[in-house]
Amino acid sequence: MNTESPMHQMTDEEAWAFLGSHEFGRLAFHLAGEVHITPINYCADRGRLIFRTAEGNKLLGVTMNQDVAFEVDEFTETEATSVVLRGFAQTLEGDEADFADELPLRPWVPTEKHVVIAVTPSEMSGRRFDLQRPWLHQRTD
Amino acid sequence: MNTESPMHQMTDEEAWAFLGSHEFGRLAFHLAGEVHITPINYCADRGRLIFRTAEGNKLLGVTMNQDVAFEVDEFTETEATSVVLRGFAQTLEGDEADFADELPLRPWVPTEKHVVIAVTPSEMSGRRFDLQRPWLHQRTD
Known part of the structure:
Protein backbone atom coordinates (compact mmCIF):
# COMPACT_ATOMS: atom_id res chain seq x y z
CA MET A 1 0.00 0.00 0.00
CA ASN A 2 1.34 3.37 -0.98
CA THR A 3 0.94 5.70 1.97
CA GLU A 4 2.91 8.60 0.50
CA SER A 5 1.07 11.86 0.25
CA PRO A 6 -0.03 12.69 -3.30
CA MET A 7 0.98 16.31 -2.70
CA HIS A 8 4.55 17.58 -2.78
CA GLN A 9 5.51 21.09 -1.71
CA MET A 10 7.97 22.81 -4.04
CA THR A 11 10.86 24.91 -2.78
CA ASP A 12 10.78 28.62 -3.62
CA GLU A 13 13.57 27.97 -6.09
CA GLU A 14 11.53 25.30 -7.86
CA ALA A 15 8.45 27.55 -7.87
CA TRP A 16 10.41 30.41 -9.47
CA ALA A 17 11.88 28.05 -12.05
CA PHE A 18 8.32 26.96 -12.89
CA LEU A 19 7.11 30.57 -13.16
CA GLY A 20 10.14 31.39 -15.31
CA SER A 21 9.47 28.55 -17.73
CA HIS A 22 5.84 29.56 -18.34
CA GLU A 23 4.22 32.68 -19.74
CA PHE A 24 0.49 32.24 -19.18
CA GLY A 25 -1.32 32.52 -15.86
CA ARG A 46 14.11 39.32 -10.92
CA GLY A 47 11.55 38.28 -8.33
CA ARG A 48 8.60 39.99 -9.97
CA LEU A 49 5.96 39.10 -12.52
CA ILE A 50 5.60 41.60 -15.33
CA PHE A 51 2.63 41.96 -17.64
CA ARG A 52 1.14 44.45 -20.03
CA THR A 53 -2.42 45.67 -20.07
CA ALA A 54 -4.61 48.34 -21.63
CA GLU A 55 -6.97 50.71 -19.87
CA GLY A 56 -9.79 48.63 -18.42
CA ASN A 57 -11.01 46.69 -15.42
CA LYS A 58 -7.68 45.01 -14.79
CA LEU A 59 -5.81 48.30 -14.59
CA LEU A 60 -8.58 50.02 -12.66
CA GLY A 61 -8.73 47.14 -10.21
CA VAL A 62 -5.02 46.98 -9.39
CA THR A 63 -4.77 50.77 -9.27
CA MET A 64 -7.54 50.98 -6.68
CA ASN A 65 -6.42 47.92 -4.69
CA GLN A 66 -2.91 46.53 -5.10
CA ASP A 67 -3.73 43.23 -3.40
CA VAL A 68 -3.67 40.48 -6.07
CA ALA A 69 -3.25 36.73 -6.43
CA PHE A 70 -1.76 34.85 -9.34
CA GLU A 71 -1.72 31.23 -10.46
CA VAL A 72 0.20 29.22 -13.08
CA ASP A 73 -0.36 25.52 -13.64
CA GLU A 74 0.42 22.62 -15.90
CA PHE A 75 -0.77 19.06 -15.93
CA THR A 76 -0.12 15.80 -17.65
CA GLU A 77 -1.96 12.49 -17.27
CA THR A 78 -0.05 11.63 -14.12
CA GLU A 79 1.04 14.89 -12.48
CA ALA A 80 -0.25 18.40 -11.92
CA THR A 81 1.84 21.40 -10.90
CA SER A 82 0.40 24.65 -9.60
CA VAL A 83 2.17 27.73 -8.29
CA VAL A 84 -0.03 30.18 -6.42
CA LEU A 85 1.14 33.50 -5.08
CA ARG A 86 -0.25 36.57 -3.45
CA GLY A 87 1.33 39.97 -3.69
CA PHE A 88 0.92 43.57 -4.65
CA ALA A 89 0.66 45.12 -8.09
CA GLN A 90 2.10 48.43 -9.18
CA THR A 91 2.17 50.29 -12.47
CA LEU A 92 5.68 50.81 -13.82
CA GLU A 93 6.57 54.16 -15.34
CA GLY A 94 9.44 55.84 -17.15
CA ASP A 95 12.65 53.83 -17.36
CA GLU A 96 11.12 50.92 -15.50
CA ALA A 97 8.32 50.64 -18.04
CA ASP A 98 10.75 51.06 -20.94
CA PHE A 99 12.80 48.24 -19.51
CA ALA A 100 9.84 45.91 -20.02
CA ASP A 101 10.44 46.23 -23.77
CA GLU A 102 13.67 44.31 -23.25
CA LEU A 103 11.96 41.42 -21.49
CA PRO A 104 10.75 38.29 -23.26
CA LEU A 105 7.19 39.42 -22.57
CA ARG A 106 5.31 38.12 -25.54
CA PRO A 107 1.60 38.84 -25.76
CA TRP A 108 -0.22 35.97 -27.42
CA VAL A 109 -2.85 38.34 -28.76
CA PRO A 110 -1.62 41.44 -30.64
CA THR A 111 -3.87 44.08 -29.08
CA GLU A 112 -2.52 47.40 -27.83
CA LYS A 113 -1.39 47.19 -24.22
CA HIS A 114 0.56 50.24 -23.14
CA VAL A 115 0.57 49.88 -19.38
CA VAL A 116 3.22 47.77 -17.67
CA ASP A 130 0.36 12.84 -8.23
CA LEU A 131 -2.85 12.37 -10.17
CA GLN A 132 -5.27 9.50 -10.10
CA ARG A 133 -7.39 9.81 -13.16
CA PRO A 134 -8.22 6.23 -14.13
CA TRP A 135 -11.10 7.48 -16.29
CA LEU A 136 -8.56 8.72 -18.81
CA HIS A 137 -7.92 5.08 -19.61
CA GLN A 138 -11.50 3.83 -19.44
CA ARG A 139 -12.86 2.44 -22.64
CA THR A 140 -16.46 3.13 -23.40
CA ASP A 141 -16.85 0.28 -25.88
CA MET B 1 -3.84 42.78 -44.36
CA ASN B 2 -5.97 40.86 -41.92
CA THR B 3 -8.09 43.36 -40.02
CA GLU B 4 -10.25 40.82 -38.23
CA SER B 5 -10.17 41.03 -34.45
CA PRO B 6 -8.13 38.24 -32.87
CA MET B 7 -10.79 37.93 -30.14
CA HIS B 8 -14.11 36.16 -30.58
CA GLN B 9 -16.87 36.33 -27.99
CA MET B 10 -18.54 32.99 -27.27
CA THR B 11 -22.26 32.62 -26.79
CA ASP B 12 -23.46 31.52 -23.33
CA GLU B 13 -24.30 28.16 -24.87
CA GLU B 14 -20.75 27.77 -26.18
CA ALA B 15 -19.31 28.85 -22.83
CA TRP B 16 -21.40 26.29 -20.95
CA ALA B 17 -20.40 23.58 -23.43
CA PHE B 18 -16.77 24.50 -22.75
CA LEU B 19 -17.27 24.41 -18.97
CA GLY B 20 -19.08 21.09 -19.32
CA SER B 21 -16.24 19.52 -21.30
CA HIS B 22 -13.57 20.46 -18.75
CA GLU B 23 -13.06 19.58 -15.09
CA PHE B 24 -10.18 21.77 -13.92
CA GLY B 25 -10.33 25.50 -13.24
CA ARG B 46 -27.58 22.43 -14.44
CA GLY B 47 -26.25 25.96 -14.55
CA ARG B 48 -23.96 25.63 -11.54
CA LEU B 49 -20.38 24.59 -10.92
CA ILE B 50 -19.97 21.98 -8.21
CA PHE B 51 -16.78 21.19 -6.36
CA ARG B 52 -15.65 19.44 -3.22
CA THR B 53 -13.37 20.85 -0.56
CA ALA B 54 -12.15 20.15 2.95
CA GLU B 55 -12.11 22.49 5.92
CA GLY B 56 -9.62 25.23 5.14
CA ASN B 57 -9.12 28.64 3.60
CA LYS B 58 -11.27 27.93 0.58
CA LEU B 59 -14.26 26.93 2.68
CA LEU B 60 -13.70 29.69 5.21
CA GLY B 61 -13.39 32.25 2.43
CA VAL B 62 -16.58 31.37 0.57
CA THR B 63 -18.50 30.98 3.83
CA MET B 64 -17.56 34.48 4.95
CA ASN B 65 -17.95 36.09 1.52
CA GLN B 66 -19.93 34.33 -1.21
CA ASP B 67 -18.56 36.55 -3.99
CA VAL B 68 -16.24 34.42 -6.17
CA ALA B 69 -14.77 34.32 -9.66
CA PHE B 70 -13.84 31.26 -11.69
CA GLU B 71 -11.80 30.62 -14.82
CA VAL B 72 -11.28 27.66 -17.16
CA ASP B 73 -8.99 27.80 -20.15
CA GLU B 74 -7.34 25.74 -22.84
CA PHE B 75 -4.83 26.60 -25.49
CA THR B 76 -3.17 25.13 -28.51
CA GLU B 77 -0.43 26.62 -30.69
CA THR B 78 -2.94 28.67 -32.64
CA GLU B 79 -5.94 29.33 -30.40
CA ALA B 80 -6.71 30.03 -26.75
CA THR B 81 -10.11 29.70 -25.10
CA SER B 82 -10.97 31.16 -21.71
CA VAL B 83 -14.27 31.22 -19.87
CA VAL B 84 -14.44 33.59 -16.93
CA LEU B 85 -17.39 33.94 -14.61
CA ARG B 86 -18.35 35.68 -11.45
CA GLY B 87 -20.99 34.42 -9.07
CA PHE B 88 -21.83 33.36 -5.57
CA ALA B 89 -20.79 30.25 -3.70
CA GLN B 90 -22.90 28.30 -1.26
CA THR B 91 -22.32 25.13 0.73
CA LEU B 92 -24.72 22.33 -0.19
CA GLU B 93 -26.22 20.23 2.57
CA GLY B 94 -28.43 17.20 3.01
CA ASP B 95 -29.97 15.79 -0.15
CA GLU B 96 -28.30 18.42 -2.30
CA ALA B 97 -24.88 17.41 -1.04
CA ASP B 98 -25.70 13.73 -1.40
CA PHE B 99 -26.70 14.39 -4.98
CA ALA B 100 -23.13 15.49 -5.70
CA ASP B 101 -22.11 11.85 -5.27
CA GLU B 102 -24.02 11.08 -8.44
CA LEU B 103 -22.18 13.71 -10.48
CA PRO B 104 -19.09 12.99 -12.56
CA LEU B 105 -17.12 15.05 -10.06
CA ARG B 106 -13.77 13.35 -10.08
CA PRO B 107 -11.07 14.70 -7.78
CA TRP B 108 -7.67 14.33 -9.38
CA VAL B 109 -6.05 14.05 -5.96
CA PRO B 110 -7.55 11.50 -3.53
CA THR B 111 -7.60 13.60 -0.36
CA GLU B 112 -10.66 13.79 1.88
CA LYS B 113 -13.04 16.54 0.80
CA HIS B 114 -16.38 16.31 2.54
CA VAL B 115 -17.87 19.70 1.82
CA VAL B 116 -19.77 20.30 -1.41
CA ASP B 130 -6.36 33.63 -32.38
CA LEU B 131 -2.78 33.35 -31.19
CA GLN B 132 0.34 34.76 -32.71
CA ARG B 133 3.22 32.94 -31.16
CA PRO B 134 5.87 32.84 -33.91
CA TRP B 135 8.53 32.03 -31.31
CA LEU B 136 7.09 28.53 -31.01
CA HIS B 137 8.51 27.92 -34.45
CA GLN B 138 11.79 29.73 -34.02
CA ARG B 139 14.86 27.63 -34.31
CA THR B 140 17.72 28.38 -32.00
CA ASP B 141 20.34 26.61 -34.08
Whole structure:
Protein backbone atom coordinates (compact mmCIF):
# COMPACT_ATOMS: atom_id res chain seq x y z
CA MET A 1 0.00 0.00 0.00
CA ASN A 2 1.34 3.37 -0.98
CA THR A 3 0.94 5.70 1.97
CA GLU A 4 2.91 8.60 0.50
CA SER A 5 1.07 11.86 0.25
CA PRO A 6 -0.03 12.69 -3.30
CA MET A 7 0.98 16.31 -2.70
CA HIS A 8 4.55 17.58 -2.78
CA GLN A 9 5.51 21.09 -1.71
CA MET A 10 7.97 22.81 -4.04
CA THR A 11 10.86 24.91 -2.78
CA ASP A 12 10.78 28.62 -3.62
CA GLU A 13 13.57 27.97 -6.09
CA GLU A 14 11.53 25.30 -7.86
CA ALA A 15 8.45 27.55 -7.87
CA TRP A 16 10.41 30.41 -9.47
CA ALA A 17 11.88 28.05 -12.05
CA PHE A 18 8.32 26.96 -12.89
CA LEU A 19 7.11 30.57 -13.16
CA GLY A 20 10.14 31.39 -15.31
CA SER A 21 9.47 28.55 -17.73
CA HIS A 22 5.84 29.56 -18.34
CA GLU A 23 4.22 32.68 -19.74
CA PHE A 24 0.49 32.24 -19.18
CA GLY A 25 -1.32 32.52 -15.86
CA ARG A 26 -4.43 33.91 -14.17
CA LEU A 27 -4.58 37.11 -12.19
CA ALA A 28 -7.19 37.55 -9.45
CA PHE A 29 -7.86 41.11 -8.29
CA HIS A 30 -10.33 43.27 -6.43
CA LEU A 31 -12.66 45.61 -8.29
CA ALA A 32 -15.18 47.66 -6.37
CA GLY A 33 -15.48 45.07 -3.62
CA GLU A 34 -15.79 42.16 -6.04
CA VAL A 35 -13.21 39.52 -6.88
CA HIS A 36 -12.29 39.18 -10.56
CA ILE A 37 -10.07 36.77 -12.46
CA THR A 38 -8.49 37.07 -15.88
CA PRO A 39 -5.97 35.11 -17.96
CA ILE A 40 -2.76 36.98 -18.75
CA ASN A 41 0.60 36.62 -20.43
CA TYR A 42 3.42 37.41 -18.06
CA CYS A 43 7.16 37.26 -17.71
CA ALA A 44 9.07 36.47 -14.52
CA ASP A 45 11.89 38.94 -13.96
CA ARG A 46 14.11 39.32 -10.92
CA GLY A 47 11.55 38.28 -8.33
CA ARG A 48 8.60 39.99 -9.97
CA LEU A 49 5.96 39.10 -12.52
CA ILE A 50 5.60 41.60 -15.33
CA PHE A 51 2.63 41.96 -17.64
CA ARG A 52 1.14 44.45 -20.03
CA THR A 53 -2.42 45.67 -20.07
CA ALA A 54 -4.61 48.34 -21.63
CA GLU A 55 -6.97 50.71 -19.87
CA GLY A 56 -9.79 48.63 -18.42
CA ASN A 57 -11.01 46.69 -15.42
CA LYS A 58 -7.68 45.01 -14.79
CA LEU A 59 -5.81 48.30 -14.59
CA LEU A 60 -8.58 50.02 -12.66
CA GLY A 61 -8.73 47.14 -10.21
CA VAL A 62 -5.02 46.98 -9.39
CA THR A 63 -4.77 50.77 -9.27
CA MET A 64 -7.54 50.98 -6.68
CA ASN A 65 -6.42 47.92 -4.69
CA GLN A 66 -2.91 46.53 -5.10
CA ASP A 67 -3.73 43.23 -3.40
CA VAL A 68 -3.67 40.48 -6.07
CA ALA A 69 -3.25 36.73 -6.43
CA PHE A 70 -1.76 34.85 -9.34
CA GLU A 71 -1.72 31.23 -10.46
CA VAL A 72 0.20 29.22 -13.08
CA ASP A 73 -0.36 25.52 -13.64
CA GLU A 74 0.42 22.62 -15.90
CA PHE A 75 -0.77 19.06 -15.93
CA THR A 76 -0.12 15.80 -17.65
CA GLU A 77 -1.96 12.49 -17.27
CA THR A 78 -0.05 11.63 -14.12
CA GLU A 79 1.04 14.89 -12.48
CA ALA A 80 -0.25 18.40 -11.92
CA THR A 81 1.84 21.40 -10.90
CA SER A 82 0.40 24.65 -9.60
CA VAL A 83 2.17 27.73 -8.29
CA VAL A 84 -0.03 30.18 -6.42
CA LEU A 85 1.14 33.50 -5.08
CA ARG A 86 -0.25 36.57 -3.45
CA GLY A 87 1.33 39.97 -3.69
CA PHE A 88 0.92 43.57 -4.65
CA ALA A 89 0.66 45.12 -8.09
CA GLN A 90 2.10 48.43 -9.18
CA THR A 91 2.17 50.29 -12.47
CA LEU A 92 5.68 50.81 -13.82
CA GLU A 93 6.57 54.16 -15.34
CA GLY A 94 9.44 55.84 -17.15
CA ASP A 95 12.65 53.83 -17.36
CA GLU A 96 11.12 50.92 -15.50
CA ALA A 97 8.32 50.64 -18.04
CA ASP A 98 10.75 51.06 -20.94
CA PHE A 99 12.80 48.24 -19.51
CA ALA A 100 9.84 45.91 -20.02
CA ASP A 101 10.44 46.23 -23.77
CA GLU A 102 13.67 44.31 -23.25
CA LEU A 103 11.96 41.42 -21.49
CA PRO A 104 10.75 38.29 -23.26
CA LEU A 105 7.19 39.42 -22.57
CA ARG A 106 5.31 38.12 -25.54
CA PRO A 107 1.60 38.84 -25.76
CA TRP A 108 -0.22 35.97 -27.42
CA VAL A 109 -2.85 38.34 -28.76
CA PRO A 110 -1.62 41.44 -30.64
CA THR A 111 -3.87 44.08 -29.08
CA GLU A 112 -2.52 47.40 -27.83
CA LYS A 113 -1.39 47.19 -24.22
CA HIS A 114 0.56 50.24 -23.14
CA VAL A 115 0.57 49.88 -19.38
CA VAL A 116 3.22 47.77 -17.67
CA ILE A 117 2.34 46.21 -14.31
CA ALA A 118 4.68 44.46 -11.90
CA VAL A 119 3.45 42.03 -9.25
CA THR A 120 5.78 41.54 -6.29
CA PRO A 121 4.94 38.35 -4.39
CA SER A 122 4.52 38.49 -0.63
CA GLU A 123 3.76 34.79 -0.30
CA MET A 124 4.08 31.89 -2.69
CA SER A 125 3.25 28.19 -2.69
CA GLY A 126 4.22 25.70 -5.36
CA ARG A 127 2.79 22.21 -5.27
CA ARG A 128 3.02 19.06 -7.36
CA PHE A 129 0.27 16.48 -7.21
CA ASP A 130 0.36 12.84 -8.23
CA LEU A 131 -2.85 12.37 -10.17
CA GLN A 132 -5.27 9.50 -10.10
CA ARG A 133 -7.39 9.81 -13.16
CA PRO A 134 -8.22 6.23 -14.13
CA TRP A 135 -11.10 7.48 -16.29
CA LEU A 136 -8.56 8.72 -18.81
CA HIS A 137 -7.92 5.08 -19.61
CA GLN A 138 -11.50 3.83 -19.44
CA ARG A 139 -12.86 2.44 -22.64
CA THR A 140 -16.46 3.13 -23.40
CA ASP A 141 -16.85 0.28 -25.88
CA MET B 1 -3.84 42.78 -44.36
CA ASN B 2 -5.97 40.86 -41.92
CA THR B 3 -8.09 43.36 -40.02
CA GLU B 4 -10.25 40.82 -38.23
CA SER B 5 -10.17 41.03 -34.45
CA PRO B 6 -8.13 38.24 -32.87
CA MET B 7 -10.79 37.93 -30.14
CA HIS B 8 -14.11 36.16 -30.58
CA GLN B 9 -16.87 36.33 -27.99
CA MET B 10 -18.54 32.99 -27.27
CA THR B 11 -22.26 32.62 -26.79
CA ASP B 12 -23.46 31.52 -23.33
CA GLU B 13 -24.30 28.16 -24.87
CA GLU B 14 -20.75 27.77 -26.18
CA ALA B 15 -19.31 28.85 -22.83
CA TRP B 16 -21.40 26.29 -20.95
CA ALA B 17 -20.40 23.58 -23.43
CA PHE B 18 -16.77 24.50 -22.75
CA LEU B 19 -17.27 24.41 -18.97
CA GLY B 20 -19.08 21.09 -19.32
CA SER B 21 -16.24 19.52 -21.30
CA HIS B 22 -13.57 20.46 -18.75
CA GLU B 23 -13.06 19.58 -15.09
CA PHE B 24 -10.18 21.77 -13.92
CA GLY B 25 -10.33 25.50 -13.24
CA ARG B 26 -9.23 28.21 -10.84
CA LEU B 27 -11.39 29.72 -8.11
CA ALA B 28 -10.71 33.25 -6.89
CA PHE B 29 -12.26 34.21 -3.55
CA HIS B 30 -12.08 36.74 -0.74
CA LEU B 31 -10.46 35.86 2.57
CA ALA B 32 -10.22 38.47 5.31
CA GLY B 33 -10.06 41.31 2.80
CA GLU B 34 -7.47 39.59 0.60
CA VAL B 35 -7.97 37.99 -2.78
CA HIS B 36 -6.94 34.33 -3.08
CA ILE B 37 -6.79 31.93 -5.98
CA THR B 38 -6.68 28.14 -6.04
CA PRO B 39 -6.89 25.39 -8.65
CA ILE B 40 -9.90 23.09 -8.31
CA ASN B 41 -11.63 20.16 -9.92
CA TYR B 42 -15.23 20.95 -10.72
CA CYS B 43 -18.25 19.64 -12.50
CA ALA B 44 -20.80 21.73 -14.40
CA ASP B 45 -24.34 20.72 -13.47
CA ARG B 46 -27.58 22.43 -14.44
CA GLY B 47 -26.25 25.96 -14.55
CA ARG B 48 -23.96 25.63 -11.54
CA LEU B 49 -20.38 24.59 -10.92
CA ILE B 50 -19.97 21.98 -8.21
CA PHE B 51 -16.78 21.19 -6.36
CA ARG B 52 -15.65 19.44 -3.22
CA THR B 53 -13.37 20.85 -0.56
CA ALA B 54 -12.15 20.15 2.95
CA GLU B 55 -12.11 22.49 5.92
CA GLY B 56 -9.62 25.23 5.14
CA ASN B 57 -9.12 28.64 3.60
CA LYS B 58 -11.27 27.93 0.58
CA LEU B 59 -14.26 26.93 2.68
CA LEU B 60 -13.70 29.69 5.21
CA GLY B 61 -13.39 32.25 2.43
CA VAL B 62 -16.58 31.37 0.57
CA THR B 63 -18.50 30.98 3.83
CA MET B 64 -17.56 34.48 4.95
CA ASN B 65 -17.95 36.09 1.52
CA GLN B 66 -19.93 34.33 -1.21
CA ASP B 67 -18.56 36.55 -3.99
CA VAL B 68 -16.24 34.42 -6.17
CA ALA B 69 -14.77 34.32 -9.66
CA PHE B 70 -13.84 31.26 -11.69
CA GLU B 71 -11.80 30.62 -14.82
CA VAL B 72 -11.28 27.66 -17.16
CA ASP B 73 -8.99 27.80 -20.15
CA GLU B 74 -7.34 25.74 -22.84
CA PHE B 75 -4.83 26.60 -25.49
CA THR B 76 -3.17 25.13 -28.51
CA GLU B 77 -0.43 26.62 -30.69
CA THR B 78 -2.94 28.67 -32.64
CA GLU B 79 -5.94 29.33 -30.40
CA ALA B 80 -6.71 30.03 -26.75
CA THR B 81 -10.11 29.70 -25.10
CA SER B 82 -10.97 31.16 -21.71
CA VAL B 83 -14.27 31.22 -19.87
CA VAL B 84 -14.44 33.59 -16.93
CA LEU B 85 -17.39 33.94 -14.61
CA ARG B 86 -18.35 35.68 -11.45
CA GLY B 87 -20.99 34.42 -9.07
CA PHE B 88 -21.83 33.36 -5.57
CA ALA B 89 -20.79 30.25 -3.70
CA GLN B 90 -22.90 28.30 -1.26
CA THR B 91 -22.32 25.13 0.73
CA LEU B 92 -24.72 22.33 -0.19
CA GLU B 93 -26.22 20.23 2.57
CA GLY B 94 -28.43 17.20 3.01
CA ASP B 95 -29.97 15.79 -0.15
CA GLU B 96 -28.30 18.42 -2.30
CA ALA B 97 -24.88 17.41 -1.04
CA ASP B 98 -25.70 13.73 -1.40
CA PHE B 99 -26.70 14.39 -4.98
CA ALA B 100 -23.13 15.49 -5.70
CA ASP B 101 -22.11 11.85 -5.27
CA GLU B 102 -24.02 11.08 -8.44
CA LEU B 103 -22.18 13.71 -10.48
CA PRO B 104 -19.09 12.99 -12.56
CA LEU B 105 -17.12 15.05 -10.06
CA ARG B 106 -13.77 13.35 -10.08
CA PRO B 107 -11.07 14.70 -7.78
CA TRP B 108 -7.67 14.33 -9.38
CA VAL B 109 -6.05 14.05 -5.96
CA PRO B 110 -7.55 11.50 -3.53
CA THR B 111 -7.60 13.60 -0.36
CA GLU B 112 -10.66 13.79 1.88
CA LYS B 113 -13.04 16.54 0.80
CA HIS B 114 -16.38 16.31 2.54
CA VAL B 115 -17.87 19.70 1.82
CA VAL B 116 -19.77 20.30 -1.41
CA ILE B 117 -19.87 23.85 -2.78
CA ALA B 118 -22.00 25.15 -5.64
CA VAL B 119 -21.13 28.30 -7.56
CA THR B 120 -24.02 29.97 -9.33
CA PRO B 121 -22.81 32.38 -12.03
CA SER B 122 -24.18 35.91 -12.13
CA GLU B 123 -22.11 36.93 -15.15
CA MET B 124 -20.04 34.95 -17.61
CA SER B 125 -17.78 35.70 -20.55
CA GLY B 126 -16.28 33.15 -22.91
CA ARG B 127 -13.66 34.23 -25.41
CA ARG B 128 -11.56 32.59 -28.08
CA PHE B 129 -8.32 34.20 -29.21
CA ASP B 130 -6.36 33.63 -32.38
CA LEU B 131 -2.78 33.35 -31.19
CA GLN B 132 0.34 34.76 -32.71
CA ARG B 133 3.22 32.94 -31.16
CA PRO B 134 5.87 32.84 -33.91
CA TRP B 135 8.53 32.03 -31.31
CA LEU B 136 7.09 28.53 -31.01
CA HIS B 137 8.51 27.92 -34.45
CA GLN B 138 11.79 29.73 -34.02
CA ARG B 139 14.86 27.63 -34.31
CA THR B 140 17.72 28.38 -32.00
CA ASP B 141 20.34 26.61 -34.08
